[in-house]
Amino acid sequence: MKKLLILFFSFVLLSGCSGLKNIQDLSYIVAIGVDYDEAEEEFTIYLQGLNFSNVAKQEGTRSSEPIPNLIGVSKGKTINLAVGKLYKKSKPTLFYGHIKSVVVTESVLQHTFDDVLEVFGRNRSLRPNMLFFSTNEKLDEVFAAKGLYDYPPIYTVLLTEENHESLREEIGGTSLMRFRREYNEPMGAAMLPIISIDRQAWKGDDTNASLLISGLDLFQHGSYKGKVSGEDAIFTNWLNSSTSKINYDVYMDGELVAVFYMTAGSLKKSFHGKGKDPVFDLTLNVQAELVEIIKSTSYEGLKEELERSIEKDIKDLYTFGIGKETDLLHIGDGYYRRHPEQYKKLKDHYAFFLNAKSLQATDVDVTITNFNTYNYEKEKKFD
Incomplete structure (x- = not known):
């Protein structure tokens, strides 16, 4: 009898799905x-x-x-x-x-x-x-x-x-x-x-x-x-984005010399100064793979030009953002969390908080992790 009751109530509960559409x-x-x-x-x-x-x-x-x-x-x-x-x-x-x-x-x-x-x-x-x-x-x-x-x-x-x-x-x-x-x-x-x-x-x-x-x-x-x-x-x-990868062209004296495939680490912001507006430095570590050599050049020269080119692009992007009063590099996210008192002062007389002088220095460090089939000696040139 107990088993029959359990079976009966099971059918009652299952009937609750009868109104569902296929x-x-x-x-x-x-x-x-x-x-x-x-x-x-x-x-x-x-x-x-x-x-x-x-x-x-x-x-x-x-x-x-x-x-x-x-x-x-x-x-x-x-x-x-x-x-x-x-x-x-x-x-x-x-x-x-x-x-x-x-x-x-x-x-x-x-x-x-x-x-x-x-x-x-x-x-x-x-x-x-x-x-x-x-x-x-x-x-x-x-x-x-x-x-x-x-x-x-x-x-x-x-x-x-x-x-x-x-x-x-x-x-x-x-x-x-x-x-x-x-x-x-x-x-x-x-x-x-x-x-x-x-x-x-x-x-x-x-x-x-x-x-x-x-x-x-x-x-x-x-x-x-x-x-x-x-x-x-x-x-x-x-x-x-730490998951995004891009191809990056390197030019020297106006000529394309190499192409890299790059991943960026977290863009680090170092704040200093006690004024109401943020003053900061940027540091970026980049992992790069050599995709193609178009023109023979030295290892050190190519690495330095790659770092210099990325630094310039970061500064240009920062300047573009200032022109639109937009914090494209998310500088403010770290600023108001690390300096809440200064942020409160800034908020009281709010205007856009970044200007051309806010960015003091940009340092990019590139590690070339893969050279594919290209042979090189660090003191000589890519072949």
Whole structure:
């Protein structure tokens, strides 16, 4: 009798799952795009939807049929109202539990960014580790892009998890949680990766639109300060990330002499002086692998030129940041933690806290760890 009762109650408990929907009966929303019309004071919301066939595949195979990539569009005075309108018109039911990315336009950055941050930050149904991007492209074109060989959008950088592994010659994504933490810091810059479309890199039967991270939108003290693009953005990301690796060209007398593959250690800041504004030195250790020698040169001469070139690029980036009143090297993060009393004085009469004289010295120490097949003697030249 006791066993029968246990079996009966087991069936009762299992019946609680009877209301769940099958996975193929839901439309999975994996990305949300937000645009804003300042004249109409209205949001336009884009939802990227996938059904189960978009992601299901057997080992070593994929569907030979084109996989539908649905993009929903709706407008409203608030983000929630716009999403609600689309929800009413959507069957199978929309499911938001697997959203991986949020993309906002430049109009949002300039006019209503704080409100949008609060909406996504407070929504408990969204994961705090979902990726966060900005774009200057049309959102429907961003969401329409697929992976190479017609793979579904989950294979694009837009829906790839925040990467903690080595990144080569590229800028990694950032999570909403990480960006909000940096955005709300009292000092130091917050940087938002910019998604762009490249239609030239790959050609096939049709034009292949590839997504890439082409730059960083910059914020300081909760204000939008513009952007850094191209090689400068990659170098900025490399300095601030221990997992990023870049190829680096070395020139002597205007001629390309060598190419290195480099990883940066933590950028160390040494503060000194007792004034209200930070005064500091920078120290950076770099691990470099020799990729290619274009012109024969001495080991010491090449190493010194590599160090000198990196130091110059750091100073140029620092100067660029000052011009935008942006702390690209995160100098302020260490300053207000190590010198709280001086930070309080600075906060009372806040203006941008860095200037051309704040950076006193920059020292880069390069260790060449691998020479590949090149033979050398330290007192002679590479062969």
